[in-house]
Amino acid sequence: MPLEAGLLEILACPACHAPLKETSAKESSAEEQQPELLCTGKDCGLAYPVRDDIPVLLVDEARRPA
Template identity: 60%
Template sequence: MSAGAGVSPELLAIIVCPACHGALELTEGAQAELVCQGCGLAYPVRDGIPVLLVDEARSTR
């Protein structure tokens, strides 16, 4: 995982999906997101801060 969108590599190494505890992958596009490899939820990154709230996530499947 590379550090992008202002998210520290140390943080990316330890956080997991709050819904299923799956691994998160940082994607950068129009808006940076952390996408769960397990359940497919995408969590927004706002001002370099991951918003790991299931209610804020969108489904990618």
């Protein structure tokens, strides 16, 4: 289930405060098969997992996409 547009508009990367964009399970890596929120910041680019339709916006839980 995709995140509501209103929620996605107010979420920001906790590391750099840039907006986030949602990626589907198809776009994420084969290992992860779960949706993610990608930071749109030029120098950041962290990917935050979405588990059970809840964004996990913890820098320690984020991964740096390859």
